[in-house]
Each structure stands twice: as C-alpha cells, then as structure tokens.
Amino acid sequence: MNITVTVNGQPCTRDVEPRLLLVHFLRDELDLTGTHWGCDTSNCGACVVWLDDVPVKSCTVLAVMASGREVRTVEGLERDGELDPVQKGFSECHGLQCGFCTPGMMMTSRWLLDRSPDPTEAEIREALSGQICRCTGYENIVRSVRWAAEHPAEKPEEVTP
Amino acid sequence: MQVPANFEYEKATTVEETLALLARHGDEARVVAGGHSLLPMMKLRLAQPEALIDINDVAELARIRIEGGMLCVGALVRHAELLDSPVAGEHFPILHDAERVIADPVVRNRGTVGGSLCQADPSEDLSAAFGALKASAVIRGPDGERTVSLREFHTGPYETVVEPGELLIELRIPIRPGVGGGGPPSGGRYQHGSAYEKVERRVGDWPLAAAGAALWLEGGRIADAGIGLTAVRAEHFVAPEAEEVLRGAVPSEEVFAEAGRVAAEHCDPGSDQRGPADYKRHLAGELTTRALRRAYGRSQA
Structure with missing residues (x-):
C-alpha cells in the first residue's frame, strides 16, 4: 500500500504492508533509528514519537495509520542545528x-x-x-x-x- | 519482533462508510481506532482479523457534547480528551477520576473510549464508571440504530452486544436535573455527585479492584444511586444489591459502609498474579465506601 507520511517536515512516500508498525517504518524504511524499539507491548515508551503533535507509542500504531499525517521523531527535535x-x-x-x-x-x-x-x-x-x-x-x-x-x-x- | 499477520486495510471517513465496509468484509473484519488493545492481540495471534477498518478519520464519532439533557461521548473520543473535557468533569467527575488512572498519558493519547468498552476486558475501568452513571450505548448497524443500557452491554469477558456489522457510536449519560426531564418527581433538582476509586499495583496497571459511585440526592435523602465495580467479576460491572441499600436512605458513614459490605458480598473476585481473592473482595467493599463518601462530598460542594 502506498503511503505518504510527513516525518520531521519531510513528506516520505513508501510502499508498505498494512501490518508494518510505525516504529519499523521509521527505523527500517526511513533509517531514522533514533526512535528505539523496545517492549513491543506499549509498556516501555522507548518508541514514543509525535503523531499530529501528540506523543504516541509507535510500536502500537500502524504505519498506514500515519499516512497523510505528521510525525515528529527525536531527529526532529533540534532546530537549525540548535539542540532543543x-x-x-x-x-x-x-x-x-x-x-x-x-x-x-x-x-x-x-x-x-x-x-x-x-x-x-x-x-x-x-x-x-x-x-x-x-x-x-x-x-x-x-x-x-x-x-x-x-x-x-x-x-x-x-x-x- | 512481534508483527501482526497480514490483513486487508480499509480507511473509513464516515459512519455510513464504516458500516458498508463492515458489511462487505463480513464477520472476519474488525474496526480499529487507537488499536492499543487490538494490535497487541494481533501481534500475539490472539486476534487475527482478515480486514481492519480504520475509523480514526470518522470525525462524527470524536465529539463530546450535551444534547437533549444528556452528556454524549463519541466512541472515538480519546481517553486524554475525556480527561481534558471540562463539560464531562463538571457533570460527572467520576469520568475524570477514572481516566486519570487508565493506562498512562501517552497511551491515553491514542486509546479510545469506545475501544475500551468494546474490548470489554473484565478489569476495564470505564465499564464500571459508565455503569455507575447508568449510561446507555448507542449502536448502529445495517438495520438502523439501537440504544442499549450499559448494564446490558457486556455479555461476558471480552464480549458485548455489539454484533459483527455493527458499530458503537457513543455513550449517553442523562444529566438528570437538567434539560430534557428525568429530574425528581417534585419538580426540583437533584444534588448529584460521583467518584471513582482504584487500587493498582503500579501506575498504569489494570486494577486489583476499583469502584465507582454516583449519587442523586433530593430532600436530604438518596433518591438514586449507582455503584460500578471492575476486576472483581461483578455482573455487568455493577452492584445493584448495594444500590438498593442506598436508595431512600439518609446519607451517612454507616449507610456507605453497609453498601460497601453488600457490594463486596455480591462480587466474585478470583485469585491471580495481581492478588488473592479475599484481598480483592476487601478492596471492592472499601473502595465502594470511599467512592460513596467522595461522591457525597462532591454533591454537597
């Protein structure tokens, strides 16, 4: 399935399986390995990213659910080279x-x-x-x-x- | 790495479209919103739907509003939104009490009210809170809409009256002293208060036991009462025997303690990794009494 997710301000289009989890989309498809993949059960919070300005546990969100939406990861925290x-x-x-x-x-x-x-x-x-x-x-x-x-x-x- | 089995993915933007997709995909389709119960189950193959219908864009289900003298909470309202809703907290503080102890803030950003109720976990908090408030559930299907009392909503652990092809639309709670009738026969206004008390082993965990209480008072007496219980195998998450103790009584510590005792007697907790049955039964009684005390305090504030 073709999806476009705007990650840290950049639209990213990929063809993915509907079962792909957002955390793996970020890490494996986009090489944004700052988001960590931890417990896989939405308990530990290592995988938290923003989905439309709200933090969510990305191991429990499908990448297809983020299509057409904005995602912000730890890589998007700094602004113009200045750390948050x-x-x-x-x-x-x-x-x-x-x-x-x-x-x-x-x-x-x-x-x-x-x-x-x-x-x-x-x-x-x-x-x-x-x-x-x-x-x-x-x-x-x-x-x-x-x-x-x-x-x-x-x-x-x-x-x- | 835990990954769900393959499924077909559909996105709906309206209730009508959701119902059409449910009809097309049949019994093996499941609706997904927050996904915080369903996706973990799919990873473990405890659930293996052939199709997922994503309702995150069905905006008409995401509203909290007052209509016809009732607080209406859409099925797609996130836990965080119910917790942040001033109108919900003003009328029914029990909802804020319960939401504050459901999972954690990040999970509450994603999980939905309707998802929790339809998942129907036997330790779920909102089932007890809405049960105490005598809420009703609006369900829509191919043959139209029906309204079911929350006290008839659950048919067993992880089972509800929502049939394949149907969708939970919203929860409705009558604001009894307000517009739309339902106030006391005298024509006056009820004093109302509600509260929720939960004991959990650690922050965000399922409860060992939890109790919700709602009181409607008139002329210094309890005109009506609702007691909700969760995690202690109370039928339909409520304690009607304890409510009977309260109805018509003058509120007092003794009456609240007696209601707690009766609530504890009529539930059926089991021993598990969270705690032994006798401790849970003790909690059911004590938390009922505490919730009643706090609900009464709020009704007099």
Whole structure:
C-alpha cells in the first residue's frame, strides 16, 4: 500500500504492508533509528514519537495509520542545528545512562513543556509515567526536564510579513 | 519482533462508510481506532482479523457534547480528551477520576473510549464508571440504530452486544436535573455527585479492584444511586444489591459502609498474579465506601 507520511517536515512516500508498525517504518524504511524499539507491548515508551503533535507509542500504531499525517521523531527535535532545551537538559543533568529510553523520554518531555512550560516535579513524573528507564535514572531525568523548563529556547523574533 | 499477520486495510471517513465496509468484509473484519488493545492481540495471534477498518478519520464519532439533557461521548473520543473535557468533569467527575488512572498519558493519547468498552476486558475501568452513571450505548448497524443500557452491554469477558456489522457510536449519560426531564418527581433538582476509586499495583496497571459511585440526592435523602465495580467479576460491572441499600436512605458513614459490605458480598473476585481473592473482595467493599463518601462530598460542594 502506498503511503505518504510527513516525518520531521519531510513528506516520505513508501510502499508498505498494512501490518508494518510505525516504529519499523521509521527505523527500517526511513533509517531514522533514533526512535528505539523496545517492549513491543506499549509498556516501555522507548518508541514514543509525535503523531499530529501528540506523543504516541509507535510500536502500537500502524504505519498506514500515519499516512497523510505528521510525525515528529527525536531527529526532529533540534532546530537549525540548535539542540532543543530538552536535549541540552539531558546532556547537562546526566539524564541518560545507557540511552535506550532517552528518545521517547525527550519526545514526551517536549510535549509536556509545550503544554505546561513550568511543570512541577509531580507533573513531570506523571507525564513520563508510561515510560521506563531500566537504568532507573529517573531522578536525573526529572532534573533534566526541569533544566529545560528553566532554559527555554529563545523565541525567534516575530517577523511581520 | 512481534508483527501482526497480514490483513486487508480499509480507511473509513464516515459512519455510513464504516458500516458498508463492515458489511462487505463480513464477520472476519474488525474496526480499529487507537488499536492499543487490538494490535497487541494481533501481534500475539490472539486476534487475527482478515480486514481492519480504520475509523480514526470518522470525525462524527470524536465529539463530546450535551444534547437533549444528556452528556454524549463519541466512541472515538480519546481517553486524554475525556480527561481534558471540562463539560464531562463538571457533570460527572467520576469520568475524570477514572481516566486519570487508565493506562498512562501517552497511551491515553491514542486509546479510545469506545475501544475500551468494546474490548470489554473484565478489569476495564470505564465499564464500571459508565455503569455507575447508568449510561446507555448507542449502536448502529445495517438495520438502523439501537440504544442499549450499559448494564446490558457486556455479555461476558471480552464480549458485548455489539454484533459483527455493527458499530458503537457513543455513550449517553442523562444529566438528570437538567434539560430534557428525568429530574425528581417534585419538580426540583437533584444534588448529584460521583467518584471513582482504584487500587493498582503500579501506575498504569489494570486494577486489583476499583469502584465507582454516583449519587442523586433530593430532600436530604438518596433518591438514586449507582455503584460500578471492575476486576472483581461483578455482573455487568455493577452492584445493584448495594444500590438498593442506598436508595431512600439518609446519607451517612454507616449507610456507605453497609453498601460497601453488600457490594463486596455480591462480587466474585478470583485469585491471580495481581492478588488473592479475599484481598480483592476487601478492596471492592472499601473502595465502594470511599467512592460513596467522595461522591457525597462532591454533591454537597
């Protein structure tokens, strides 16, 4: 089946089987291996990407369901070569050890901060509660998200057309 | 790597189109929306539909609205949308209580209200919440539309009255003191409150047990009550015997405790990896009492 998914702003057209999962479409068809494939049961959250501006677990979404929609992956977090504050926060606060859960953690964190720019620790833990860090590095993950909240990206100046 | 078996994929954009596709593909077709129950089952070959009909674009099913004195929740409403809906929370806080403890925020972004009800897992939360509220389900098929009380919706574990070829459209909950009648015979207004209490082993897990309570009060007495239970094999996810204890009573700690005791007595929990039966039975009673206490508090707020 022919599908076109806009991934990180780029329309990508491929011929796929309907049973292909979005996580494998991203990794195997588009070589976007930043999205990790973990538990396969929608428990661990390693595979979280945005589907139309909302984080979802891509091991439990069919690629064909994303056709005609927008997907954002960890590769799409940076802007013009500048890392997203969430990425900087994970770097500054040692928010990762093995790094397997990190892409999913960061995608959900960005979504949280867009909705709630100054979240409490409890709000961060709640937002990330569907994601597992098997290094158990949760303390530093929460600190990383707080760091990002305290160091928001400078908004580009509004240009009047 | 877990991958579903092959299937034919169809995308519907309207209810009519969905019903036509269901008719064309017959008994082996399944409707998919969030897919968070169906796709894991397909990976494990516990389900192997020959065709999937994707209803994610059927916008008419994705609305929460008030119509005819009822709160109507479309089958395609995502869990996160019900949790974020001020109108749902204002009238029926039990829905927000329940949604807050269903799976996790990312799963709630994708999973749908209708999908959870039609999956009909015996530990599902919304079945108990909607059961407590005495909601009804609107189902459409080739022969037209029918409305079924949620208390007749489930026919067993993973089984509902939705037939092959039919589609769950929405859930309707009467807002009894409001427009459209259904208020107390005196012509006044009910005081209403509702709440949901759940014990889970870890965040996002299925409940060991959970209870929902809804109270409608008039003149200092309980005019009507709804008790929902899940994960404890309560028939149709409700506890009518406990509701009988409450009806006509003056609300008190003693009455709430007695309703809890009766609810616990009439369910039939089994022992499994989540916990032993006697503990679940204890929870069913205690959580019923707590939900009633909180529902009553809200009715007086």
